[in-house]
Amino acid sequence: MHTDHERCFRAVQARDARFDGVFYTAVATTGIYCRPSCPAVTPKAGNVTFHPTAASAQEAGYRACRRCRPDTTPGSPEWDVRADAVGRAMQLIGDGVVEREGVDGLADRLGYSSRHVTRLLTDELGAGPLAIARSNRAHAARVLIETTDMPMSDIAFAAGFASVRQFNDSVRQTYALTPTQMRGRRRTTPTGRITVRLAVRQPFHATSLLDFLAAHVLPGVETVEGTTYARVLRLPHGLGVAALVLHDDHVDCELELADLRDTAVAIGRVRRMLDLDADPVAIDAVLAADPELRDLVAAAPGLRVPSHVDGFEVAVRTIVGQQVSVAGANTVLGRQVPLRGTRVDFELAAAFGLTHAFPTAESFAGADPTDMGMPHARARTIVGLATAVADGTVDLSPGGDRDAVRAQLLAMRGIGPWTADYVVMRALAHPDVLLTTDLVLRRELDRRGLHDDDTARWRPWRSYAGMHLWRATAAFERTPS
Template sequence: MLTSDQCYQAVTGRDTRFDGMFFTAVSTTRIFCRPSCPARTPKRTNVDFYPTAAAAVEAGYRACKRCRPDVSPGSPDWDVRADVSARAMRLIRDGLVDRSGVDGLAAALGYSTRQLGRVLHAELGAGPLALARSERVRTARTLVESTAMTMSEIAFASGFASIRQFNETFKDTYGVAPGQLRTGSASVQSEDIAVRLAFRPPFDFDHQLNYLRYRAVPGIEDVGDGRYTRSLRLAHGPGVISLTAGRGNFVTCRLRLADTRDIGAAVARARRILDLDADPTAVHATLTGAGFGDLVALVPGIRSPGHSDPVELSIRTVLGQQISIGAARTHLTRLVDDAGEPLPEDMAGGGVDRLFPTAEAIAERPDGSWALPRRRIETLRALAVALATSEIDLGPGCDRDESAARLLELPGVGPWSVGYIRMRALGDPDVLLASDLGVKKALDALTDSGSTITNAQLEAARPWRSYLTHLLWAAHARAAHLNPPQS
């Protein structure tokens, strides 16, 4: 956690690296900003710092109209930390409070509502309802500015219980009524919703696309022309997202949703896919300090890509054990064709026309439908049953260690698969897949070039060893002049 002096130093330098990690509140203007706000730097005696926008609003501040703190990148803390506050934030951003209320959030975390409120107030400066409201109003502003929906439609699509609550929260946060932020561009009806997703530079978008392209499963994913498109299974219906590089430090996300109540969850999943909340400065500094500076220079803007559906990723990982990515893609394509659910006609297109099968559908699939060894079929079925019955939780609020331990209890699921699931499905930034062939070859190549890689160096790479894993894969792929590694 940053000290107040460190926060003020970042504000003085208008350091964009800290946008989203904390918010600066100015007592004389009652406005809160991102650290890089271009306005005149306030006096140190006039500022306070808050870990979340919700905390600043709760303290009586409204968002700056100039620097737009509501569109800052998310804090990387929620992936690095595994405590209840981080798990709660991941669930809130996935829309659990909107769907199940604060009681549902507390139950998912194994806390009483009162206990959870105390923990979040102490850690984040606001309770679960205020944190959820902050996410709702950010979603609402996106819909106000980018769609022609009526204000009442926006209010309920964003998760507000009433139009009055929507208007009051909007005024508390932005200091104006919702209609005052509607622009002329929003008057044109469109089936798609366009959202700008902020990130901290550098970001090698092309490298990310190549990684996703090599693993894309036809029907549910498509990568081409600088664009990644995939279907999503959301709480209120299906959706399709399309991600392209935008201007400046933004990715453009176009969404087509069956129900606009899912916009917040869809955006959160899009950010997870591209790892847009990463802090590359911290990653680079740690890995360089551990002796991996040459690797960092190889792909300065590398990310550790996540996934939109942990159930899908876990099935894909176990199915692909001990076979090539190409062979795994063939099996997965057959699975999607046979058991995937067709998208509505107005949503399908561009090579994406289906949803990945549910865990229940996979569990019920007969042996004859799989062209796999019997033991692999049994492992897949056991995994699908465990996911369908919630015996294993891979959701955004799960306890990573507990989920990993339960996965390892399944016959046929080994440490490599569990590590890969932790890294991509659960967003764990500190997974080193040391047993992976590509990682081993890359480490051997570093040793052959005169660099002695020690266990102490690998330990010093914490908590960013997932990024080290991806850098080692990239180094191996480039050295061998191959496509991205089969891992």
């Protein structure tokens, strides 16, 4: 998109918010970069360049616009679709891998040399992994500066900077403000608590998202109260709690974290879970072109496919849920959570009745399958998966290779196509998985006279088509006969 100057310029002229986060507009005469919808930008075509990432604009010497705050836009929907090395790298960088493991660690996860990964990202995105991570750190620092009373030195290290000087320089370069000047605009919150407004691409069908989350709640770990979804998070540096209030045009996110270095990762994971970076206009256009889906899309414009904050958790819950109801699966897991999970002690957790983080892969890897309160075959499958995740054989992190993970899951005893596809769809946020072996979806497809070949026209958004069909089944079954 960013290489098509004429198309990008038309979007800027129209101040089209659909492209916010898809590309960034850099204005040579002002030295700033903006989101396409910025009301302050009225440049001439010859004075602007377009960048695929904020990091690319910053590397070119531009600072962020103070009016439109381009770093608060939704992320690019491109990374939801792409499963190549660049797409996976962006997912992993967003999850903080560069801060924790360096560029070498990122490259190891992708199976390339660090030089090759740097070249790939620089050639395509205009910035290498270090620059992209540095841009993410500046954003995380801004959130902490404006929403907490932490000392600046603590914020510097919590955001992932190696020194206070690096923190000061990066903030000034990105925002043309010193950290102290930026703090003058902060909103105060209780100590250890952070409140962030999460941008959402329109349309956004919050009701369907809440309905799905409410139907799958695991007590003690998560809950839905009205328009708020709250859950315990297991993060790289400790535990945390997120309370997400879903509105039609944004999501209010309140976090309480054991370690504020996890701020950016926590925000990234809840955005991913709620599918906030999707491109609903593009998705709805493809699906609504099919007469069988047109009315469903019109009834739920901007429907999202929930991902998850923990790939291992969704995999275990999927295996336990094979051939039983969601309620039945939660009853079984409800006995495992206090036994193998980690108890939490946060004010925000207590406010929502949350008690535990979901058990780790390590806690299940050493379990006795005969003592897990479920069919032994299923328990053995969970222990086998947990062992593979714990030793790194299976990667269910945000940057996991979808095709490789699916093949690995299918090779495991006790995991069939439905389970593997569901895990890939939710744990790895695959947008193009249609669970044709799902009994409910199969029945709805048959009712509409649709064969598997007919669904090819829904690519690359078949996961969204499946969500629409699930909703249609529920509505059909509620309709009096």
